[in-house]
Amino acid sequence: MEILRKPIRLMILMVMIKLSSVGGRNPVLHRVGGGRFTWNPNHNFTDWSINEKFYVGDWLYFGFDRNLYNVLEVNKTSYENCNDKDFITNITRGGRDVFNLTEGKTYYFMSGRGYCFQGMKLAVPVKEILTAPQPVFINNRALSSFAYNKITIVISMLAPTLYYY
Numbered sequence: 001m002e003i004l005r006k007p008i009r010l011m012i013l014m015v016m017i018k019l020s021s022v023g024g025r026n027p028v029l030h031r032v033g034g035g036r037f038t039w040n041p042n043h044n045f046t047d048w049s050i051n052e053k054f055y056v057g058d059w060l061y062f063g064f065d066r067n068l069y070n071v072l073e074v075n076k077t078s079y080e081n082c083n084d085k086d087f088i089t090n091i092t093r094g095g096r097d098v099f100n101l102t103e104g105k106t107y108y109f110m111s112g113r114g115y116c117f118q119g120m121k122l123a124v125p126v127k128e129i130l131t132a133p134q135p136v137f138i139n140n141r142a143l144s145s146f147a148y149n150k151i152t153i154v155i156s157m158l159a160p161t162l163y164y165y
Helices: 002-020 045-050 076-081 143-162
Strands: 029-031 059-063 072-074 096-100 106-110 121-127
Touching (some): 045 121, 076 106
Parallel strands (some): 029 059
Antiparallel strands (some): 072 106
16 A cells, blocks of 8 residues: 555655646747758758747757858748848847847748849748736735646545545
């Protein structure tokens, strides 16, 4: 009987830790195109970005030959027309450049010098991270602590029944 109690206690602890960390997420580094040096005309960046999930706080890594290519953040119109004249930011530094996705919006990137017309452009739809809702207060008591106590009670009620299996 004592042998079964430790795994069950561990399981309950893991469930409680998981419940307390809902909504948390570590930033992800996305290698644009999927590789180390893939910012070049030989990739379909639309297909690549469709298979990725981008969230606020994530990073994009652009690996490329800085003597040939660059990376420009542009607006949607410049993206669609491959216009590299009115860019928002030139993120080109050394050919191994990163860009932090700080807002929930669609970011548009392209390479100038005519390479945009060869497919070197990328639209990145960035989602906000869903966080746990703020606690609702009723009579100066947080409803979230009430819900937490209910979960604890349910788990403690179930725990004795699990000892018999």
